[in-house]
Amino acid sequence: MKKKKLISLFMAAGMALSLAACGSSSSSEAAASAPASEASAAVSAAGSEAASGDFAGTITLGVIGPMTGTLAVYGTHISNGVELAVEQINADGGVSIGGEAYALATETKDDQGDSTECLNAMNALISDGIGLVVGSATSGCTSAITSVANSEGVVLITPSGTADALTTEMDYVFRTCFKDSFQGQLAAKYAADNGYTKVGIVYCSADTYSAGLRDAFSASCAELGVNVVAEESVATMTDVDYTNQFNKMVSAGAELVFIPFYYDVTGPYLVPQARQAGFSGVLLGCDGVDNTETTIPDGADLSVYNDFYFINHYAEDLAATDVSSCFVSSFKDKYGESPNNFDALGYDAVLVYKKAMEAAGSYAAADVQAALADTSVVYEIASGKFSFDETGTPIKSGVLMGYSYNEGDAAVTKSSIQTLEVE
Amino acid sequence: MITFIQFLITGLRLGSVYALIALGYTMVYGIIKLINFAHGDFIMVGGYTLYFTIPVMMRLGLPGWTAVILAVIVCACVGMLVELLAYRPVRKKGTNLTALITAIAMSFVLENLAQAIPAIGPDPRVPYTLFSKTVTIGGVSISTATFITIIVSALVMIGLYLFTQKTRIGRAMRCVSEDKQAAVLMGINVNRTIIITFAIGAGLAAVAALMYIAQYPKLYTTMGATLGIYAFVAAVLGGIGSLPGAMLGGMVIGIIQSATNTYISSSMSDTFVYLILIIVLMIKPAGILGKNVGEKV
Numbered sequence: 001m002k003k004k005k006l007i008s009l010f011m012a013a014g015m016a017l018s019l020a021a022c023g024s025s026s027s028s029e030a031a032a033s034a035p036a037s038e039a040s041a042a043v044s045a046a047g048s049e050a051a052s053g054d055f056a057g058t059i060t061l062g063v064i065g066p067m068t069g070t071l072a073v074y075g076t077h078i079s080n081g082v083e084l085a086v087e088q089i090n091a092d093g094g095v096s097i098g099g100e101a102y103a104l105a106t107e108t109k110d111d112q113g114d115s116t117e118c119l120n121a122m123n124a125l126i127s128d129g130i131g132l133v134v135g136s137a138t139s140g141c142t143s144a145i146t147s148v149a150n151s152e153g154v155v156l157i158t159p160s161g162t163a164d165a166l167t168t169e170m171d172y173v174f175r176t177c178f179k180d181s182f183q184g185q186l187a188a189k190y191a192a193d194n195g196y197t198k199v200g201i202v203y204c205s206a207d208t209y210s211a212g213l214r215d216a217f218s219a220s221c222a223e224l225g226v227n228v229v230a231e232e233s234v235a236t237m238t239d240v241d242y243t244n245q246f247n248k249m250v251s252a253g254a255e256l257v258f259i260p261f262y263y264d265v266t267g268p269y270l271v272p273q274a275r276q277a278g279f280s281g282v283l284l285g286c287d288g289v290d291n292t293e294t295t296i297p298d299g300a301d302l303s304v305y306n307d308f309y310f311i312n313h314y315a316e317d318l319a320a321t322d323v324s325s326c327f328v329s330s331f332k333d334k335y336g337e338s339p340n341n342f343d344a345l346g347y348d349a350v351l352v353y354k355k356a357m358e359a360a361g362s363y364a365a366a367d368v369q370a371a372l373a374d375t376s377v378v379y380e381i382a383s384g385k386f387s388f389d390e391t392g393t394p395i396k397s398g399v400l401m402g403y404s405y406n407e408g409d410a411a412v413t414k415s416s417i418q419t420l421e422v423e
Numbered sequence: 424m425i426t427f428i429q430f431l432i433t434g435l436r437l438g439s440v441y442a443l444i445a446l447g448y449t450m451v452y453g454i455i456k457l458i459n460f461a462h463g464d465f466i467m468v469g470g471y472t473l474y475f476t477i478p479v480m481m482r483l484g485l486p487g488w489t490a491v492i493l494a495v496i497v498c499a500c501v502g503m504l505v506e507l508l509a510y511r512p513v514r515k516k517g518t519n520l521t522a523l524i525t526a527i528a529m530s531f532v533l534e535n536l537a538q539a540i541p542a543i544g545p546d547p548r549v550p551y552t553l554f555s556k557t558v559t560i561g562g563v564s565i566s567t568a569t570f571i572t573i574i575v576s577a578l579v580m581i582g583l584y585l586f587t588q589k590t591r592i593g594r595a596m597r598c599v600s601e602d603k604q605a606a607v608l609m610g611i612n613v614n615r616t617i618i619i620t621f622a623i624g625a626g627l628a629a630v631a632a633l634m635y636i637a638q639y640p641k642l643y644t645t646m647g648a649t650l651g652i653y654a655f656v657a658a659v660l661g662g663i664g665s666l667p668g669a670m671l672g673g674m675v676i677g678i679i680q681s682a683t684n685t686y687i688s689s690s691m692s693d694t695f696v697y698l699i700l701i702i703v704l705m706i707k708p709a710g711i712l713g714k715n716v717g718e719k720v
Contacts, residue, residue: 070546206690233688233689235692240641243433244429245684245689247426248685251425251426264641268639269639276557276564277429277564295549296549297549297550297552298550299487299555300640301557
């Protein structure tokens with residue numbers, strides 16, 4: 001028993017060290033200057049003292065996302081990012097408001113990827129008196145809670161809701177990701193830059209995310225002189241058969257097909273069926289395609305996942321700031337895997353809140369909103385550097401990532417290719 | 424021409440799966456006049472059984488599809504349990520309406536029960552994909568799964584037809600569906616016949632599940648709901664209670680969906696499915712093959 005306790009103490013100390021190492025607070029400097037043998041003990045003491053005694057109070061952030069259901073990967077990763085940020089901030093002395101340090105805590109609600117559940121979750125958080133919320137993951141769910149956020153005066157930062165209409169001027173809704181019209185522009189620019197002249201689109205006309213991306217993509221294609229030769233829609237975002245749509249892409253001679261769908265259909269249905277229908281060109285998706293590797297069936301013909309690219313918010317090896325390299329290393333320490341989009345964007349949402357609260361000198365929702373609405377502030381976060389535009393959407397860049405099949409180890413790998421920017 | 428052949432193949436493979444599921448609806452309806460809304464969920468049960476058993480079979484050195492034998496057994500057991508625990512007690516006391524409500528309740532029970540099992544849970548699973556090779560013949564590309572689906576469905580339907588026509592149990596099933604009281608007088612064990620019908624119907628759902636996940640490899644606990652609705656529509660369209668009707672209805676719906684996707688608009692396929700259902704029911708209220716009472720099972 002004693003041994004176990006000792007080990008856990010060491011682990012806690014190690015964790016505190018790794019967490020504190022990223023910050024620039026005095027406690028980490030103290031640890032660095034202390035003799036090596038006592039270093040870990042000193043930090044763990046400082047850490048536990050900070051956790052129990054030093055804080056003037058606790059600020060609870062609400063977190064809403066699909067923790068279960070078809071899009072569970074999104075919610076759990078956002079939550080992982082948020083938890084890491086909260087842990088680091090607390091280990092680093094908390095949020096300092098008016099000379100006092102406050103600890104952060106979270107209250108997480110599951111919306112199962114469903115708009116109604118999302119609204120219920122939001123109402124539950126509001127009735128608990130929470131004024132600062134991170135959520136939800138998809139545009140569909142987030143659009144169900146923006147009006148409540150605005151009417152109740154609750155600040156909402158969505159890590160990954162990309163639909164254009166989510167943020168409007170002078171309101172309580174912000175985000176840490178780029179918006180769909182920007183993603184669509186990036187996709188069209190990629191097609192134009194790489195010499196594709198005949199492109200096709202397969203999308204879902206009934207879905208905010210998919211239809212919004214399609215509009216932005218085809219508008220940008222028209223501007224850049226890329227010809228959209230075929231356009232097909234499916235009835236819902238969960239349709240299972242895309243064969244006929246891709247037959248049409250093939251007969252129209254499309255060299256690249258734009259596919260604004262989520263990973264739950266691209267892995268098992270869309271990509272294999274597109275190849276079965278004889279489409280051998282490039283498949284280009286958006287941020288929803290990230291995590292497709294989790295839905296590729298065993299025993300499938302993996303070569304179909306070649307030439308399959310997507311626009312993304314963040315790539316571990318393309319992000320170059322100090323904050324992002326620190327984020328990557330501490331994320332790997334805590335969770336034992338590389339962070340993805342949602343980890344980074346959830347982490348960023350907390351960092352943005354911290355900076356805004358400190359700038360406002362308050363954690364009241366109205367004050368934080370006013371601080372966030374200041375478009376001159378530059379946020380240095382895991383996914384890069386940005387400042388908000390007047391609607392509350394970051395002005396930032398995107399990255400191009402792609403899947404490829406490696407015959408040697410018979411696996412599909414995801415890699416980042418380049419940073420994409422619109423002049 | 425290539426587009427036409429491709430559309431036809433896509434339609435037939437969708438239709439074969441619908442037809443296999445519709446057979447289960449129609450058999451149960453034929454024998455106890457109950458629309459078994461839980462039937463779609465038997466596919467989910469079959470799908471998850473396959474998800475767990477295919478890797479086991481492959482580790483044993485057997486081909487992955489042999490897992491379907493276990494899936495058929497599991498599904499048949501679930502089908503019989505549902506009949507024994509829910510439908511039979513309700514049928515003894517209640518009306519047709521109470522039985523219908525019980526069926527809807529049973530569907531939710533199965534879905535939520537599956538979610539509550541930790542190994543299944545609410546998150547979707549991607550099963551092992553069998554028959555993933557693609558063959559291209561004269562510009563038309565067809566996956567092996569499509570071939571196998573169409574052939575297996577055809578064989579199952581012929582087999583089932585022969586079973587109901589030629590065997591003792593099959594004849595008893597037809598007898599019960601025609602006149603329950605007379606069947607009792609003839610010395611047929613009605614309850615046993617009904618439970619066998621449930622076992623066969625649910626077993627067919629397991630075969631349908633194998634065909635389905637070979638082409639659409641994703642499992643989630645509510646997957647049976649949408650599939651069940653299409654199959655139910657297929658059964659009604661073909662004439663519920665009629666075996667050839669269910670097969671025809673399934674094929675018609677698959678082909679309509681595929682045709683709408685190819686030639687009209689891909690987001691209108693459901694609209695056309697239901698539109699045609701309404702038109703057919705206005706002209707022939709009993710469904711396409713519905714008047715043929717003698718064929719009832």
